Amino acid sequence: MTLPNAQPKASHFIDGDYVEDAAGTPIPVIYPATGETIATVHAATPAIVDRALESAVRAQAQWAATDPVERGRILRRAADLIRDRNRELSVLETLDTGKPLQETLVADATSGADALEYFGGLAADVTGTTMQFGGDWAYTLRKPLGVCVGIGAWNYPTQIACWKGAPALVTGNAMVFKPSETTPLCALKVAEILHEAGLPAGLFNVVQGMGEVGSALTTDARVAKVSLTGSVPTGRKVAAAASEGMKHVTMELGGKSPILVFDDANIDDAVSGAINGNFYSSGQVCSNGTRVFVQDGMFQDFLKRLKARIGAATIGDPMDEASNFGPMTTQAQMEIVLRHIQTARDEGAAVHGGQRLDRDGFWIEPTVLTDLTDDMTCVREEIFGPVMSVLSFATEEEALARANDTQFGLSAGVFTRDLARAHRVATAFEAGTVWINQYNLTPAGMPFGGSKASGIGRENARMAMDHYTEAQTIYVGMGPVEAAF
Ligand SMILES: NC(=O)C1=CN([C@@H]2O[C@H](COP(=O)(O)OP(=O)(O)OC[C@H]3O[C@@H](n4cnc5c(N)ncnc54)[C@H](O)[C@@H]3O)[C@@H](O)[C@H]2O)C=CC1
Numbered sequence: 001m002t003l004p005n006a007q008p009k010a011s012h013f014i015d016g017d018y019v020e021d022a023a024g025t026p027i028p029v030i031y032p033a034t035g036e037t038i039a040t041v042h043a044a045t046p047a048i049v050d051r052a053l054e055s056a057v058r059a060q061a062q063w064a065a066t067d068p069v070e071r072g073r074i075l076r077r078a079a080d081l082i083r084d085r086n087r088e089l090s091v092l093e094t095l096d097t098g099k100p101l102q103e104t105l106v107a108d109a110t111s112g113a114d115a116l117e118y119f120g121g122l123a124a125d126v127t128g129t130t131m132q133f134g135g136d137w138a139y140t141l142r143k144p145l146g147v148c149v150g151i152g153a154w155n156y157p158t159q160i161a162c163w164k165g166a167p168a169l170v171t172g173n174a175m176v177f178k179p180s181e182t183t184p185l186c187a188l189k190v191a192e193i194l195h196e197a198g199l200p201a202g203l204f205n206v207v208q209g210m211g212e213v214g215s216a217l218t219t220d221a222r223v224a225k226v227s228l229t230g231s232v233p234t235g236r237k238v239a240a241a242a243s244e245g246m247k248h249v250t251m252e253l254g255g256k257s258p259i260l261v262f263d264d265a266n267i268d269d270a271v272s273g274a275i276n277g278n279f280y281s282s283g284q285v286c287s288n289g290t291r292v293f294v295q296d297g298m299f300q301d302f303l304k305r306l307k308a309r310i311g312a313a314t315i316g317d318p319m320d321e322a323s324n325f326g327p328m329t330t331q332a333q334m335e336i337v338l339r340h341i342q343t344a345r346d347e348g349a350a351v352h353g354g355q356r357l358d359r360d361g362f363w364i365e366p367t368v369l370t371d372l373t374d375d376m377t378c379v380r381e382e383i384f385g386p387v388m389s390v391l392s393f394a395t396e397e398e399a400l401a402r403a404n405d406t407q408f409g410l411s412a413g414v415f416t417r418d419l420a421r422a423h424r425v426a427t428a429f430e431a432g433t434v435w436i437n438q439y440n441l442t443p444a445g446m447p448f449g450g451s452k453a454s455g456i457g458r459e460n461a462r463m464a465m466d467h468y469t470e471a472q473t474i475y476v477g478m479g480p481v482e483a484a485f
Helices: 046-064 068-084 086-097 101-107 109-121 157-170 185-196 211-219 232-244 267-283 296-311 331-346 396-404 419-428 461-467
Strands: 012-014 017-019 026-030 037-042 130-133 136-144 147-151 174-178 204-206 223-229 248-252 258-261 291-295 350-352 367-370 387-393 411-415 433-436 469-476
Touching: 012 046, 012 185, 046 136, 046 147, 046 174, 046 204, 046 211, 068 086, 068 109, 068 157, 068 185, 086 101, 086 109, 086 157, 086 185, 101 109, 109 157, 147 157, 147 211, 157 174, 157 185, 157 204, 157 223, 157 461, 174 211, 185 204, 211 223, 211 232, 223 232, 232 248, 248 461, 258 267, 258 396, 267 291, 267 296, 267 387, 267 411, 291 296, 291 396, 296 367, 296 387, 331 350, 331 367, 331 387, 387 396, 396 419, 411 419, 419 433, 461 469
Parallel strands: 147 174, 147 223, 174 204, 223 248, 258 291, 258 411, 291 387, 367 387, 411 433
Antiparallel strands: 012 017, 012 204, 026 037, 130 136, 136 469, 350 367
């Protein structure tokens, strides 16, 4: 099949237009389903980084003074344009990541549009508080931070650009966004559409590059905030570098989230939840529930149904809308996942699936690990691939203790028909986001983010607007000023 042309007009988008600097290191864009190079971009040189930040600084002051309703209108217009072009953007997302079109048509550009629409609608509702002290009083304003940097992972390139860009822009900030070097295409389109919708030049700039470009942005004195989606080790580095400059941070990092399935759960819903929470996007989802704890009474039946359902997956050409399982996004990630599967085998796990598929591209079949103990590497570490660990448990207390015994705290899920138990378990999870009888749904109006090593701050919902603004307190003296002398 001939693939659509993926080569962008230029590598970067700065000050309202595409910009090239061929002096930067070339970055090949590889279509994961075949391994072929479909485009090339160049990493930003220091001159490009400087230009992006300069134009953001210039544009931001005026933008902060713009009527919030007008800011919101531009975002909502961009949401409409994204929806109009959903197919084209979904194809691009598939080219960038290898995720099946069946997924990208409903989960990527549409999720980005949801965020733009949601925050666009809230534009006029950024409010402070008032306090009274007898006659005197004080009030707070929520002020934009200035120039914010967004740094993306490779699994959701359109969504990440929108989830960071929308709350930043609507509250009066500018954003310089650096996509992952492995998926550089989609954010450029987001920038193009935002400007087509009327966003003034300079407010959403995209620069390409590896960690060193991210690092240059993070440490630049012109930057007030860094929002990273990435792994825990990168998060530690970026948060540490940002703290030097006392910058605000949002860290959306990795996880090893638990799903608890109790004997009284609707078994088909629980299996569906576990499938969605492990094999969607070939398992390359930060919030995946990769440790599935199933209560003893249901364990065997759960496994039987799970294996049958996995057998029905349609693994194939991501551009074919009938396919519902695609390749890993990069060769490197495929190799990491295969190594994890081998380690699990070496440590005594039973591996169901686990093979690299004999075809071009970076394909691993959906894999289930059983015969596990909690101390095995596959149960402790984030694998970031289509690998589900299934463990059994006897009691609620035991399951919760095991579920929480991890450095991560991104998400968790519980399947049960017992309402009291559902809420008791949900609040006892040490996790930023919990689903009851559902998994991995993230509407724009719901805060999403991690606890413990999985991150700081939340994306989406009103909370995200707090993270892109800071309070300024203004004290109002209403009476005479008393002084000691
Ligand atoms: N919590 C969340 O919302 C999500 C978290 N993730 C996590 O992301 C990881 C997978 O994505 P990857 O792209 O492999 O993550 P990564 O941590 O390797 O890279 C993330 C981004 O950080 C940049 N970067 C690397 N070193 C840097 C440095 N020193 N300074 C500034 N930027 C730097 C990279 O170029 C990339 O754009 C997984 O751990 C996954 O769980 C992925 C999606 C969502």
